[in-house]
């Protein structure tokens with residue numbers, strides 16, 4: 194089996210070694226010379242790696258050589274990680290340590306003297322191993338290629354926009370579309386006829402059935418005809434409960450990434466009732482995407498994953514998706530155009546998609562943090578943020594048609610993956626990623642990323658040859674009696690874990706030993722409805738970048754010692770505490786994104802609290818919340834503000850804090866939704882005129898005054914995206930809307946009066 198990802202691993206090693214922080218640390222520890230030697234050898238090997246990756250297919254000796262190299266690289270990565278951990282540990286001690294901590298540190302294996310000699314030894318060992326393997330490179334007659342030509346140059350992405358399928362994107366399907374719309378709109382002879390009509394669209398995968406259906410789904414005539422539209426993806430593991438849950442959730446799906454209901458524990462009958470209530474009295478259109486019908490002899494089931502890539506090629510001859518996707522394929526067989534290959538750094542990122550379920554709705558944040566946690570993102574260049582780098586990666590994947598249904602929310606993107614592309618990800622990933630079900634007993638030695646799809650086995654009934662697992666995901670929500678045992682096994686077996694995603698799990702406690710996972714960067718236990726306390730040992734995770742306890746509605750308090758999480762950038766919480774532990778949170782020196790959800794006991798948040806690094810604040814579903822004072826002195830970097838579902842929040846309270854502020858808030862994205870107290874757009878938005886690019890307002894049923902938009906809205910001359918949805922009383926647009934010269938996307942839905950007036954060609958405002 195081909196060895197992949199090697200080039201990107203070596204690149205990240207070299208990058209790390211070259212960083213200033215690293216050089217300083219290595220000097221302090223007196224291992225500088227050793228590391229320079231090591232780096233030199235790495236560069237020599239790197240020079241022939243690209244050629245080697247290409248040629249390995251026909252040369253099993255070369256393949257074995259690459260395998261050995263990769264193993265050395267991974268060990269080296271481990272040594273460098275240890276290094277970083279030590280540096281961080283010193284920082285924590287310096288900032289928050291007590292004398293007791295210092296003393297115990299001195300007597301532990303991380304004592305500086307012990308650490309130094311231990312590290313020096315490890316570096317020498319790994320250097321020696323590399324020298325030995327590297328010496329063989331001359332045997333293979335490899336060419337030196339120093340630049341990965343598969344790299345598409347990183348573009349200025351600020352000018353690229355993507356949206357869902359629009360008319361102009363679809364060619365040659367007008368006729369089919371009209372046919373289907375005609376069928377859908379056929380007058381029912383008997384108006385209170387409760388019959389159900391079904392229109393199947395059939396054909397082989399990749400033909401464009403989904404695109405056609407979307408094309409119809411988004412047609413304005415359909416909006417008029419159906420009061421409710423739902424789109425549901427049906428995966429091959431058909432399950433009636435899951436299907437109903439998806440339908441219920443899709444009723445709620447709209448423009449904003451709203452929290453979805455967790456209905457996993459609800460039984461079939463209740464689900465059916467819920468669904469009945471949602472649909473009662475409405476004429477609805479329900480699209481079931483990807484219903485597989487085994488009777489058609491046309492789909493083959495492929496026994497071996499290994500063949501999937503080849504089979505996809507066969508199967509997709511002449512099919513639009515194939516032309517788009519495989520034209521820019523991953524495999525060296527399609528050598529015709531060298532530039533079209535996926536560059537090696539992206540290949541690894543792409544492979545990780547295989548860990549998620551097929552119909553998964555991705556949010557860029559989650560993916561970005563996962564990539565970042567595994568060290569797969571290039572370091573940002575000057576004037577760039579890590580978010581920019583992520584956007585470039587996604588754009589590149591998008592431009593190769595690996596992603597679809599891409600929606601841009603300003604700073605967050607939502608997308609899906611066609612199931613054939615998902616198969617491709619599985620194929621690319623098989624080297625390192627494994628989806629575990631009850632048939633898999635043994636985790637091979639090369640596996641680095643695990644996703645549990647089933648949990649019906651006793652905690653430790655699987656054996657693992659691999660100890661170097663970096664990712665564990667419980668992708669369908671780990672439920673059942675054995676979850677805690679399984680978790681214990683994982684935590685004690687896999688010491689190098691960087692990503693631990695226990696979403697929707699039912700465990701009541703976390704093992705204390707979780708605090709020993711010193712490499713852990715991503716920890717999520719989102720939507721766990723049982724857990725009341727988190728072990729404080731979590732606060733030992735000095736590498737942690739994401740902590741997600743959102744949706745843990747029983748959580749009584751956040752762990753003590755949060756301030757020690759000096760790498761934390763992204764914090765998502767639900768808590769019963771009436772007051773946030775500010776003294777901890779304000780000490781998080783890297784905190785950039787804070788999400789507070791379903792925390793029903795909080796009345797005000799942030800009176801006078803300073804969060805100087807915060808870029809995103811998202812507050813949702815906090816019933817008691819009355820005020821949310823924000824001002825530029827305390828939130829100088831705030832760019833994104835989203836407030837949803839806070840029934841008692843009065844946004845006008847902010848006015849006082851915003852009188853004549855100088856300098857001004859730098860907000861770029863603002864979204865409000867389901868805020869019954871919102872009676873008019875808050876005045877202070879005016880002050881963001883120099884920066885505001887995206888504004889969405891959703892469901893303002895109760896805002897009696899929101900019949901027209903305020904005149905000052907036309908002063909927001911940087912506004913690119915304006916979305917107004919479900920504001921039924923809104924009857925007029927701005928007179929001066931043409932002053933919004935930067936506007937690229939204006940979307941008005943669920944505002945019937947206004948929509949009528951804006952109808953193309955005939956509407957008063959057209």
Ligand SMILES: *[C@@H]1O[C@H](CO)[C@@H](O)[C@H](O)[C@H]1NC(C)=O
Pocket residue numbers: 452556558559562717719720741742743744765
């Ligand atoms: C954190 O959990 C919430 C609740 O499930 C989810 O909506 C959100 O996307 C998660 N955040 C990340 C970054 O994964």
